[in-house]
Amino acid sequence: MINNNNYSNQFMQCSSYGMDFSMWAYNTALSLIREALQGEREDELKYNYLIENAPTQEERDIITSIRDDERLNRQWYRDIYKYYTNEEINSYNGEEFTEPNSYLDGIKSSMLGALSAMARSRIIREGLPSRFFRDIVLRILTDEMKHATLYNYILSINNLNSN
Numbered sequence: 001m002i003n004n005n006n007y008s009n010q011f012m013q014c015s016s017y018g019m020d021f022s023m024w025a026y027n028t029a030l031s032l033i034r035e036a037l038q039g040e041r042e043d044e045l046k047y048n049y050l051i052e053n054a055p056t057q058e059e060r061d062i063i064t065s066i067r068d069d070e071r072l073n074r075q076w077y078r079d080i081y082k083y084y085t086n087e088e089i090n091s092y093n094g095e096e097f098t099e100p101n102s103y104l105d106g107i108k109s110s111m112l113g114a115l116s117a118m119a120r121s122r123i124i125r126e127g128l129p130s131r132f133f134r135d136i137v138l139r140i141l142t143d144e145m146k147h148a149t150l151y152n153y154i155l156s157i158n159n160l161n162s163n
Helices: 023-037 040-053 057-085 103-127 131-162
Strands: none
Touching (some): 023 103, 040 103
16 A cells, blocks of 8 residues: 655655556565665675776766766665655665676676666556656656666777777
8 A cells, every 4th residue: 555654755746647557566666666776885886896997087977977877866766665665775785796807898787787777667667656756767767778878888989999
């Protein structure tokens, strides 16, 4: 059941879509939000590795902007989860960062991660009853699209430079 708690948000005055979601989709959305926040520490260490090993300032700037977007997106997911459950999510799952074999391997795995996050965000969006939160998840989804494109750009320029 949806928890209408006292978590205050000045923007929650907008209208909702109504009951165009199922409880299964709602519960799945909450579960996927928890999943999206797992491994947060590992993600931060991976971004640090990529930034430190980027061969150009342009690539460092791109990865830094992606990292900053991801921090905001994780905060939005925390806020959504807290609004519906009145619970905080513990995002540390105890896993440690394993350094990729190379900078480009790290970029490749990050691109695949962004594509996976896009699919997860689409399902989360479908399960939320509030238009306000659905719109936030749409922003997260489009950020993931942008990130995948930027990772692809980095792979492309590195491929051009190696030829």
